[in-house]
Amino acid sequence: MRVIGIETSCDETGVAIYDEEKGLLSHVLYSQAKLHSQYGGVVPELASRDHIKKIIPSIKQALLEAQLTKKDINAIAYTAGPGLAGALLVGATIGHSIAYAWNIPALPIHHMEGHLLSPMLEDIRPSFPFIALLASGGHTMIVAVKSVGRYKILGESLDDAAGEAFDKTAKLLGLDYPGGPLLFHLAKKGNPGRFKFPRPMTNQPGLDMSFSGLKTFAANTIRSHRNDSQTRADIAYAFQEAICDTLLIKCERALQQTGMKSIAIAGGVSANKQLRKSFDKLTKKIGAKVYYPRTEFCTDNGAMIAYAGMQKLKNNETSNNLSIQTIPRWPIDQIKLIQENSIN
Ligand code: KG4
Ligand code: ZN
Numbered sequence: 001m002r003v004i005g006i007e008t009s010c011d012e013t014g015v016a017i018y019d020e021e022k023g024l025l026s027h028v029l030y031s032q033a034k035l036h037s038q039y040g041g042v043v044p045e046l047a048s049r050d051h052i053k054k055i056i057p058s059i060k061q062a063l064l065e066a067q068l069t070k071k072d073i074n075a076i077a078y079t080a081g082p083g084l085a086g087a088l089l090v091g092a093t094i095g096h097s098i099a100y101a102w103n104i105p106a107l108p109i110h111h112m113e114g115h116l117l118s119p120m121l122e123d124i125r126p127s128f129p130f131i132a133l134l135a136s137g138g139h140t141m142i143v144a145v146k147s148v149g150r151y152k153i154l155g156e157s158l159d160d161a162a163g164e165a166f167d168k169t170a171k172l173l174g175l176d177y178p179g180g181p182l183l184f185h186l187a188k189k190g191n192p193g194r195f196k197f198p199r200p201m202t203n204q205p206g207l208d209m210s211f212s213g214l215k216t217f218a219a220n221t222i223r224s225h226r227n228d229s230q231t232r233a234d235i236a237y238a239f240q241e242a243i244c245d246t247l248l249i250k251c252e253r254a255l256q257q258t259g260m261k262s263i264a265i266a267g268g269v270s271a272n273k274q275l276r277k278s279f280d281k282l283t284k285k286i287g288a289k290v291y292y293p294r295t296e297f298c299t300d301n302g303a304m305i306a307y308a309g310m311q312k313l314k315n316n317e318t319s320n321n322l323s324i325q326t327i328p329r330w331p332i333d334q335i336k337l338i339q340e341n342s343i344n
Contacts, residue, residue: 001074001075002018003074003075003107003306003313004017004062004306004309005017005018005308006091006302007079007302007304008055008091009079010084010087011032011036011300012029012030012031012032013051013058014028014300015059015061017062017063017068018310023121026061026065027306028058028062028302029301044085047086048086048090051091052090055090059094062302073102075106075309076095076098076106076309077106077306078092078095078106078107078305079109079111080108080325080326080327081110081328082139082327082328082330083138085328089324092326096322105319105320109308109312110308112267113308113332114305114307116143117308118301118304118307119264119266119291119293121303124291126264126291127262129147130145130260130262131255131258133267134266135161135266135268135269136161136162137164138163139156139157140156140209140211141157142154142155142250142254144254144258149315151335154207160210161211162211162269163267163269166180166243166269169183170182172222173232173236174232180268184272187237189229191234192237194238195238197239197242198214198217199245199246200213201246202246211243214243222235240274244274244278248279261288261289262288263283264290264292265279268298268300270293270298
């Protein structure tokens with residue numbers, strides 16, 4: 001069996017084809033980063049328009065690269081939420097239309113479930129059960145993963161997500177959008193120890209997180225010091241260290257509380273090399289194992305959606321429902337919602 005995966009929830013158009021036996025056959029990715037960078041963030045209407053332009057050529061290219069035709073495809077998976085309403089609608093409409101024309105099922109996928117399962121695209125992958133840290137631009141959460149589709153949120157960000165805090169602090173430091181990777185590069189020139197940022201909510205029990213205070217702390221630090229390039233690098237270093245440490249403390253707690261020995265880190269922020277270094281060190285120290293997707297599958301992509309779709313197809317979680325549905329706000333532990341809400 002083979003599944004096409006379509007991702008259009010934010011500013012990346014991703015299409016991929018996953019084969020049940022051979023794994024990933026092709027994947028195509030168009031980033032809109034350049035388009036949005038001149039505005040300092042994602043402009044939803046521009047995102048939708050660009051998805052409309054790129055989606056059909058991307059599907060054609062993915063089929064071509066995999067040397068397949070429509071007859072070889074058994075289902076089409078698309079991101080149904082959470083995300084930007086207009087952007088989601090592009091993938092949902094195309095997904096459903098192609099599924100109808102090709103007489104195959106359309107599979108609505110939760111974007112964060114895609115991220116959660118993305119480490120499964122690798123040869124070295126976690127086995128169930130495991131803890132997942134999902135750190136992206138829209139959401140940050142720690143999830144207990146029992147099996148595919150059985151997720152329990154143990155903790156989440158109460159305000160800004162980790163990626164959002166990276167982007168906002170990067171902006172304060174005069175960096176472009178998306179700021180996360182640029183802040184990482186700036187931090188490489190930073191002096192350790194010049195500034196010390198707080199580790200929010202780590203002195204309280206529980207696994208919820210709060211990152212918006214770090215952005216304010218960065219703003220105040222910038223205001224009260226000379227705005228030279230070394231100071232900006234030192235602030236970037238201290239900010240990144242605080243985010244990494246906070247995520248690390250919360251995840252170590254999650255492993256302790258659940259007694260689990262494996263953790264998978266996914267979502268855009270999991271591309272951060274400093275974060276990976278910290279988790280490598282921690283898991284070695286406590287005798288646990290850590291898993292990551294390859295860098296290109298940390299941020300949004302079609303491969304994770306195709307993989308998640310394959311799991312639904314194998315579990316017979318398909319329906320012939322023709323209603324095109326998206327859920328811009330959709331908690332991951334309410335993953336069944338889309339089936340329950342469907343209108344026949
Ligand atoms: O998962 P993702 O592609 O999109 C959402 O689902 O939100 O995550 C994007 C986020 C952005 O905030 C971006 O700045 C951040 O991930 N990001 C990084 C790095 N690469 C991407 N943050 C820190 N370090 C990086 N290397
Ligand atoms: Zn994402």
